[in-house]
Amino acid sequence: MATENKAVITLFGATGDLAKRKLYTALFKLYQKGYLAEHFALLGTSRHDYTDEEFQELVRNSIKDVEESRDGEAADFSKHFFYKAHDVTKPEHYTILKERIEELDKQFGTEGNRLFYMSMAPQFFGTIAMNLKKQGLLSDDGFNRLVIEKPFGRDFDSAKKLNDALSQTFDENQIFRIDHYLGKEMVQNIQALRFGNTIIESLWNNRYIDNIQVTLSEKLGVEERAGYYDQSGALRDMVQNHIMQIVAQLAMEQPVSFTDTDVRVEKIKALRSLRVYTPSEAAANFVRGQYDAGDGTEAYRSADGVDPESGTETFVAAKLLFDNYRWSGVPFYVRTGKKLADKFTRIDVVFKKPLIDIFADPRNESDQSLNSNVLTIFVEPKSGFAMQLNAKRAGQGFTTQPVDLKYLQSDSDKKESPEPYERLFHDALEGNHTNFASWAEIAYAWKFVDVIRKLWDIEKPQFPNYTPGSMGPAASDELLARDGRKWVYRLNH
Ligand SMILES: NC(=O)C1=CN([C@@H]2O[C@H](COP(=O)(O)OP(=O)(O)OC[C@H]3O[C@@H](n4cnc5c(N)ncnc54)[C@H](OP(=O)(O)O)[C@@H]3O)[C@@H](O)[C@H]2O)C=CC1
Ligand SMILES: O=C1O[C@H](COP(=O)(O)O)[C@@H](O)[C@H](O)[C@H]1O
Numbered sequence: 001m002a003t004e005n006k007a008v009i010t011l012f013g014a015t016g017d018l019a020k021r022k023l024y025t026a027l028f029k030l031y032q033k034g035y036l037a038e039h040f041a042l043l044g045t046s047r048h049d050y051t052d053e054e055f056q057e058l059v060r061n062s063i064k065d066v067e068e069s070r071d072g073e074a075a076d077f078s079k080h081f082f083y084k085a086h087d088v089t090k091p092e093h094y095t096i097l098k099e100r101i102e103e104l105d106k107q108f109g110t111e112g113n114r115l116f117y118m119s120m121a122p123q124f125f126g127t128i129a130m131n132l133k134k135q136g137l138l139s140d141d142g143f144n145r146l147v148i149e150k151p152f153g154r155d156f157d158s159a160k161k162l163n164d165a166l167s168q169t170f171d172e173n174q175i176f177r178i179d180h181y182l183g184k185e186m187v188q189n190i191q192a193l194r195f196g197n198t199i200i201e202s203l204w205n206n207r208y209i210d211n212i213q214v215t216l217s218e219k220l221g222v223e224e225r226a227g228y229y230d231q232s233g234a235l236r237d238m239v240q241n242h243i244m245q246i247v248a249q250l251a252m253e254q255p256v257s258f259t260d261t262d263v264r265v266e267k268i269k270a271l272r273s274l275r276v277y278t279p280s281e282a283a284a285n286f287v288r289g290q291y292d293a294g295d296g297t298e299a300y301r302s303a304d305g306v307d308p309e310s311g312t313e314t315f316v317a318a319k320l321l322f323d324n325y326r327w328s329g330v331p332f333y334v335r336t337g338k339k340l341a342d343k344f345t346r347i348d349v350v351f352k353k354p355l356i357d358i359f360a361d362p363r364n365e366s367d368q369s370l371n372s373n374v375l376t377i378f379v380e381p382k383s384g385f386a387m388q389l390n391a392k393r394a395g396q397g398f399t400t401q402p403v404d405l406k407y408l409q410s411d412s413d414k415k416e417s418p419e420p421y422e423r424l425f426h427d428a429l430e431g432n433h434t435n436f437a438s439w440a441e442i443a444y445a446w447k448f449v450d451v452i453r454k455l456w457d458i459e460k461p462q463f464p465n466y467t468p469g470s471m472g473p474a475a476s477d478e479l480l481a482r483d484g485r486k487w488v489y490r491l492n493h
Helices: 017-032 052-062 073-078 093-108 122-134 156-167 185-195 223-251 260-272 279-285 411-416 420-430 439-458 474-481
Strands: 007-012 040-046 081-085 114-118 144-148 175-177 209-217 286-289 315-320 332-337 344-351 374-380 384-392 400-408
Touching: 007 017, 007 093, 017 052, 017 073, 017 420, 040 093, 052 073, 052 081, 081 093, 093 122, 114 122, 122 144, 122 156, 144 420, 156 439, 175 420, 175 439, 185 223, 185 374, 185 384, 209 223, 223 260, 223 315, 223 332, 223 344, 223 439, 260 439, 279 286, 279 315, 279 439, 286 439, 286 474, 315 474, 332 474
Parallel strands: 007 040, 007 114, 040 081, 114 144, 144 175, 209 332
Antiparallel strands: 209 344, 286 315, 315 332, 344 374, 374 384, 384 400
């Protein structure tokens, strides 16, 4: 039975792409499930002039593809939406919002609970937070929470400045920094798999694991977000946040309890032990790439909004090392890129082979009959996991072959799984921080990434260097080959 969350949500950037594509759908699903009901209202803002009715129509249009579970549900839902034109840079405009929020609080009986969601360009985050306090938009009765979109800064210094600005208004326990990968079912499953299964957790260390591979592969290019992306690149766009968050969950120790406070403590400790490279180590352990023309599409540099001489990377592969007792000597290989062979996210945990292979032919030194055991976590598009084991090939004689023990979520399980934004919105309304990045995690991630960024900003890359439809530049394979290893997921394999 769902417990209703009561709040006035103020959405900055209510007419933007993210709001229309993701946020209204997420809220509608919470409404369908009863997590939002009578006692909520959303006040949307942007500079554009809309009446409440026009805004409600925009919301209905945004959710038109979601199946209604009862007649008139979308219309009833949209009646909780209101609008005020507002320029976030104009302090006097906040007074209008304040009055409206107070009215909505009374009208919908939201008990003074306020959630402010910044779905806007990051340069406005600090200004909005400051004005929320200065112009008195915070409530004295219920909760005040701030949900903030990515990117959280572009390096450690700017992230710290932003965090300091937010901290003038909100405490750490009131801030919810979105990383939508933390809302994905199988990313959340990492902890269930590890800490719910002795068979896995007892082997989860450098005695048994040879290496861990994380791949966030995208088939699309930069599409309409070229302006943003060309200033960001894959390192900032995907590695500093999503990859670091996944890696932290793979590397962390078991938390004392499954509460947001204890989970955060362990993730922070894991990120603290991530080796921050010297510039020469960074050069050796990081690979960057940019896609060329091919496979029927234009090169990155020819995309609208991209500098024709752009040195921005659309691909990153790297080897990360943790200096702690559990992981010493185990490389974590990560990669992400646009215009790759396919859209998928997966984690491959490669176990060590038996020290002695009794099945190999002693007369043939190159006979390698046993494969490494590999635990694959399929994050998307399929959700589940598989364990590759060695087994006897059926029939006369004795040879081995790899076989899979596999669990894949059924279509109905998948239908039951909330989309990341639905889950994260609900968590923020509940005040649960487990699936949001803390400041300390972000700070460690930036300190790690800054070394690479500085190096890459000085050295001009040889771009473009990979073909659309491939798995990135050859140097990505060489990064592993140097260590006598291969990516588990390879094309034509
Ligand atoms: N779109 C996406 O897929 C993703 C977006 N994000 C992040 O979400 C945030 C929003 O992105 P997105 O929706 O794409 O951005 P958009 O550019 O589509 O929307 C920006 C919104 O801000 C409003 N706005 C701009 N300037 C002002 C101002 N001075 N005062 C008040 N409102 C203003 C715009 O309306 P108007 O111009 O009418 O004022 C619009 O509603 C960003 O931080 C982005 O990085 C993160 C992941 C994915
Ligand atoms: O945060 C981002 O993520 C998307 C990929 O997200 P996914 O859920 O579709 O895997 C990426 O395309 C975008 O560049 C980045 O900003």
